[in-house]
Amino acid sequence: MVVYPNEEAVSGSSDRFLEFLDKTLRNCPTKTIKKFSLSHRGGRFTKSPAVYAWILSAMEEEESLLEQVRLECTRIEVSLERKLLTSNTLVKLTLSREYCLEVDRVYFPALKSLSLLTVGGLDYNNYRRLIKGCPVLEELFITDIGADAVDPYPPCCTASVKSASIKRLVVSVDMPYGGPRNEHSFRDLHYQSYVKAPSLVYLDYSSHVFMNYRFLDLDSLLQVRLNLKLWDHHKPIYGDVTNLAAGITNITTLHLSPDSLEAFHFCCKSMPVFKNLLNLSIQSNKKKGWQVMPLLLNSCPNLHTLVFKGLVHRVTDKCGDACACTPYNKHKKKMKKKKKSKVISCLWTCPVKVLEIVEYGGSFQELKQMRHFLGNLECLETVRVGGIDADHTIFLRANLLSLPIVSSNCNNIHFI
Secondary structure: OEEOOOHHHHOOOOOHHHHHHHHHHHOOOHHHOOEEEEEEOOHHHHHOHHHHHHHHHHHHOOOOOOOEEEEEEEEEEEEOOHHHHEOOOOOEEEEEEEEEOOOOOOEOOOOOEEEEEOOOEOOHHHHHHHHHOOOOOOEEEEEEEOOOOOOOOOOOHHHEEEOOOOOEEEEEEEOOOOOHHHHHHHHHHOOEEEEEOOOOOEEEEEEEOOOEEEEEOOOOOOEEEEEEEOOOOOOOOOOOOHHHHHOOOOOOEEEEOHHHHHHHHHHOOOOOOOOOOOEEEEEOOOOOEOOOHHHHHHOOOOOOEEEEEOOOOEOOOOOHHHOOOOOEOOOOOEOOOOOHHHOOOOOOOOOOOEEEEEOOOOOHHHHHHHHHHHHHOOOOOEEEEOOOOHHHHHHHHHHHHOOOOOOOOOOOEEEO
16 A cells, blocks of 8 residues: 655645545555555644554554555654554565654564665664664665755764674765865764674665774675765865775675775775675776776785776876876876886786676777776686677777787677
């Protein structure tokens, strides 16, 4: 059952919509419903006794089949009753926006998936009780998005995660700060990020850089996606991702956004060795550089598959031998690169066997980068290229197939 009430339809003295909703929910057979979704703006709609009474009735039924509940309040804050936070059958719960939780006990013995989407009225203590009340929780999705730039509050759910059972964690923090004058307020609230989850297998983490990270007991972690953003308008650069990197060294798969590459370059004091990393995926952006790429590749001694989503990136003088681009000085003259004979290329020692390029555009810079990869990755066995424009397929494929390949184990390029 899905309910999307329109408060404007019940303006003035008319309560016909609420009366209709009361009758509908009161006569609804709660035992047969498995999913219930409610989206409203608060206000007059919250006065309807059947709205939450129906959910309570469904939860209290001994033979209830209710498994999924999604509640969203978009405008006026609504307090959730204690009874709504206890269910023996609920498997998936989503709370979004303007809900207030003030409870001393939460118990969801069957809940496996919990989503807390910018819940404005949820403080740290009630958040902690909520997580503790879900003993078999496996998936946790939490966001803190759109904080007030005038009166900023610290990220609550996204700044601290502690659970012995969760296996999949998705965290997203995006707090606008209204320009450089207000940035320090939000920056100061991003001091420490804490994650302790011994059963965690998958982590998707997106946030501006915190000053400190405590990522503990993550030995089971296998796959990580990172989108770490630097703070704009701030000198010197704020944040330190050293402990974050050190806490995920056992992973086998790592996905990095363009912002994450720069965060690792500017905010990581020492790069750990990712001894188990087999798959590395890099997303490129013409505004972000590859400065950290040589250090990153040298820190992955057992890397098997290297994937690039786009090859175009910001040209700098710090990309090293992982890149074929040539930086320019203020007078637009090409800067001389160091003689390669004096440096052991990170690509020569890179053990990558599979190179995959997604969204290949075929520009001169991309073709030059492909020549650089194919001419230096000596362990290559398979090369896959996708995203080629259909109008230029023959020409672009011919350019790639004409490139020399240094590896004797790689004889062709596969187009996907």
